[in-house]
Amino acid sequence: MKHGIIILVFASLVGLLGASQTDYTWHLPKGFPMPVVPQDNPMTEAKVELGRYLFYDKKLSGNGSQSCSSCHLQELAFTDGLKTPVGSTGEVLIRNSPSLTNVAYNATLTWANPVLTDLERHILVPMFAEFPVELGMTSKETEILSRFKEDALYQELFSQAYPAAADPVTIQNIVLALTSFTRTLISGNSPYDQFVYQKNYDALTDSAKRGMDLFFSERTECHHCHGGFNFTHSVIHQNNVQFVEMSFHNTGLYNLDGQGSYPLGNRGLFEISGKDSDMGMFRAPSLRNVALTAPYLHDGSAQTLEEVIRFYEAGGRVITEGEYAGDGRQNPYKSGFVQGISLTDQERQDLVAFLESLTDTEFLTNPAFSDPFR
């Protein structure tokens, strides 16, 4: 009888593991909600580990010159410090490399695509995009897969991650592992988090505290688009699946023709929908680790945080000469929250100090996110 019970318990435990297929333990920061994970790609330690190797491996690009980490460097909060990145074949991309900080919580992926909501589908963009080429995997799939099949290290990693598969080295399994790894890139131990969630009221400087009150005030309106635990309203997690918000805005960066136009190829949601009112609409990005992710904006056209703040102070950007000349302040599609603010030098410094308090040094040095080949 006793043995029977033990066997029964053991069998049901195995059954549970088999059914949910997850053995991954989230180490979420205090105050953070549980991310949404697709049912057909449950988190496992083995997939996350495989994904980490793949993320840092140049074998993943068509010509072997780039990895995901070429444009997403851990020490820069998984950005690259460039205005816009250069793909594996030398083509210059049109938009700034977005940070992967807390990407598991993004309601939509990339800078401006309301229908790209899953990492599993999004990751096909850097892998297979042709205009412009990023990793350049298109039509090189067989060659790329054979690089991993012939590598003893990857034979082991793939079979650990997909123990039931006869031939686990597939593009689909690469996608599932890469997304599993990127979902673990969670940052929530900045001085701000220590102050707010860990109740360590010494964590913020007086200047950062003043900046925080300004940030959340109706005077600056920053929080209307960059609010919530991830400093963007574009979030999805297990506590808000009923009311997912997307948060795309035109902030008055350009106005090429007096009718609100943004530069060709960089017109935001307009390029997806074709609707005039979507001109210049881009996703409000998270501001976590923002001090490390310069240059800023969807096209990397602002060098410093102070420059970004000054542009919001002006209520838009005026470009006086060159092909992008125009008064962005008068863009007819500009968000109503970007009206211009008058800040003192001290207040501007305080806002910068607050944004700097969103830097999570543990995230930038966490060995679990680092290059396994180093």
Add this chain to the structure above:
Amino acid sequence: MKHISILLLSLIFGLSLAQETITLNFAARVGDQMAACGQTYDGLGTMNSSVEFQDLRFYVSNVRLMNAAGEEIPLELAQDGMWQYEDVALLDFEDGSALCAQSGNAATNSVVTGTVPAGDYTGLVFTLGVPFSLNHNDVTTAPAPLNISSMWWSWQGGYKHIRIDLMSHSAMTMDTMDKSETSEDGEAESSNHGNTAMSGFWPIHLGSTGCASEASAIAPTTKCSTPNTFEVRLDSFDLNNDTVVADVASLLTNVDVSQSLELMPPGCMSGPQDPDCKVLFENLGLTAGSQALFKVGQ
């Protein structure tokens, strides 16, 4: 054992007999028109502005039904995991379309459901807004419908009890003829064009103010000096046939929504000194008189 079962059954049966399920219908209107995203409503406020909605949501709480004896009997809200939590419900008339895409989402709700002891009820009372006990929670971990970041300010400020974002154009500047005529003189035209579009953003965010805490990211422990919630009393309300109507035209009576007197913030964000809030607060009965937003309709 058998006796207990019978006792339990009869208790449950007895209780279910004594309770009735109530559905209260709400509607958002502009005068006699339904209020919805993507439509333009003319003749609003002191400047006869043409207005489009960019958001249209509000919280109600502490819903009570009045019986003939004048007693107020609490409606126990159904805990549906979506629109109602404890004694708070969200009424949501924006569907995320047109301008409402900026802060909204597709889901909408126009009912409050719950149970009361069976009886004759002739009136309805509720509080507009989120009660202090729930108002300063963390939106990230709060249950629905208190999990919507665009309906939340910060721990200190709490939720937006009402969010009605308007995009308005005064009758004069809406005139497209006017635009095309002036388009010949280049710069001046483009500047007018832009100003017209921008000055039209007129959000109404009603929330508590005077909530003292050490910082915006810390919840207050004592009640806010100006909660900006108010009681709505509909003395004669037929549960079967009547609808609670939020009439945005009444709310905007004598309000100038063609421009913000104080540019930042635009519209009224509940600032006690914001001149754009003055008449609005009177129309909500917060500073004088009684509220004019809600009335009984069909």
